[in-house]
Amino acid sequence: MDTDFIVIGGGIAGASAGCELAAHGRVLVLEREDAPGYHTTGRSAALYTENYGNRAIRILTIASKPFFDQHGFLGPRGVVFVGTAEQDAAIDRALEEGKAFPQTFEEISKAEALRLLPILRPEYFTRAIHEPDATDMDVHGIHQAFLRTLRERGGEVVTATGDAVARPSGSGWAVETRHGTFRAPVVVNAAGAWADRLAEAAGVRPIGLVPKRRTAITFDAPAGTPVHGWPMGLDIEETFYFKPEAGRVLASPADETPSEPCDAQPDEYDVAVCVDRIERATTLEVRRITHKWAGLRSFVADKTPVVGEAPDAPGFFWCAGQGGYGIMTSPAMGRAVAAIVTGGALPPDLAAMGLTAAELAPQRLHGA
Ligand SMILES: Cc1cc2nc3c(=O)[nH]c(=O)nc-3n(C[C@H](O)[C@H](O)[C@H](O)COP(=O)(O)OP(=O)(O)OC[C@H]3O[C@@H](n4cnc5c(N)ncnc54)[C@H](O)[C@@H]3O)c2cc1C
Structure with missing residues (x-):
């Protein structure tokens, strides 16, 4: 051999x-x-969070943290989850699931959500959850x-x-x-x-x-906006997210389109959906997309x-x-x-x- x-x-x-x-x-x-x-x-979004995926995923994630900490691979970020009036049940479900795991995962007031992420449109959401310990990964x-x-x-x-x-x-x-x-x-x-x-x-x-395509874009933030310190903003039912990325904003429509295994490319429709969702939830205007890409996230049943x-x-x-x-x-x-x-x-x-x-x-x- x-x-x-x-x-x-x-x-x-x-x-x-x-x-x-x-x-x-x-x-x-x-x-x-x-x-x-x-x-x-x-092609990932480079986020570490212990409040994502099923029980096995959460165990594997938590058990990975000592390695990341030892080598200094995690950097501060945090996540603010937002829910609209129609997403009350999803917020309650997420809070219930979050109880089983050690990281802080708590409901915050709208005022606090707006302090953390001033670009959220106040009229878009009714409730918010803060996960301060989620981090960026290198x-x-x-x-x-x-x-x-x-x-x-x-x-x-x-x-x-x-x-x-x-x-x-x-x-x-x-x-x-x-x-x-x-x-x-x-x-x-x-x-x-x-x-x-x-x-x-x-x-x-x-x-x-089943490989599932997910799209991401980066775009310029408005001049003079202190992007770097924002937490990730995430729809409670994962229909979009956005976070700072090297002075710009990274955003995704969180699409999950089944695909053949391939060198995945972004579809213009998904890019347009992404822009629409971000502009409805925030005051950001996507004037110039600097980069767009897609990658395959592969799941079994x-x-x-x-x-x-x-x-x-x-x-x-x-x-x-x-x-x-x-x-x-x-x-x-x-x-x-x-x-x-x-x-x-x-x-x-x-x-x-x-x-x-x-x-x-x-x-x-x-x-x-
Ligand atoms: C937009 C997006 C956002 C994401 N965000 C996150 C996140 O925030 N946090 C997180 O933890 N995960 C995230 N993920 C998921 C994460 O990126 C994947 O779970 C992970 O990269 C999968 O790694 P892999 O090694 O299995 O796949 P790959 O990186 O695709 O590696 C598989 C490799 O196998 C090679 N290969 C295939 N067939 C053969 C062959 N026959 N011979 C030789 N080589 C072969 C391929 O060329 C490929 O390089 C995200 C994914 C996407 C697309």
Whole structure:
């Protein structure tokens, strides 16, 4: 065998899994593109929040925080959630869900919401929630830290591989690429939106992954506006959000349009919806869009990531379905993958928080 573990996909998922596996053996990460962050990892909104996603996501997020804190990857931001008169029930639901988790998540007065985010239109919303501890993340720094540690541990990243194809070979796997064929007893599928495609080509049962396109734009704030200190503004039912981004405003219509795996591009309709929602909720005017992009957030049916050995393919491990949470869960996900691949169980801190390997395992998606 050429190596102990082959990880296919060099985004944040493959980088974190590869980094943790490199503590246990030789790792080879194979990335189709020239740059490992080219797809979804390089297109995120870079927000860390413990009040997002289901229970498993929240555990994986909280368990990732010590890594981010230790390396200084989080910066102050905060979130103000706003609800219109029609969204009363959604505000109540969010407050109820927020009780189960340690971060501060409290209803604030309209006056306080307007003090924090003076560009909100007072007539647009009736209630608001403040989450002061949500932070910005240095996504590039986090990704590079995983790749650097992987290399320091003797691992290797091969880019521009083209579409790597894994096939069972003897007691392990052979992975064909533009740079030749690599062999290992274990293959980790961290192919992002392409994870089901990769599995099918390998003869492995897919998990029903659905990539969903999400659009983002940046635009100039009005001259002289102190953008930098604003918290993120987020509709309580996630139909839009906006936050400061390098002196400009980043905004998204929070679209979730099912897509084939591809190099996602923004659709003009979604950009227009984004502008409309931002201009209705705030006094901002989108005069000049400086950048627009789209990325694929990939989900399975229960919106929980998939980590574990394929029941029909020994040595083929899943690390997929990170959805809209893949950056903020990446340290814990990397550790979960390494622990399951090398020992079949979750790391003790995740188990102590009540997460089980069965909740992440691909078997749960295959029905009875
Ligand atoms: C607009 C937007 C906002 C977001 N905001 C946030 C946020 O605020 N916080 C957060 O935590 N998350 C956020 N996310 C989600 C986060 O970006 C993703 O969950 C995460 O990047 C997924 O990482 P990944 O490594 O699985 O995917 P990717 O980064 O797409 O990596 C997969 C890689 O696999 C490679 N690959 C695929 N098939 C093959 C093959 N056959 N051979 C070789 N290589 C292959 C691809 O080239 C790709 O580079 C956001 C996403 C979007 C689009």
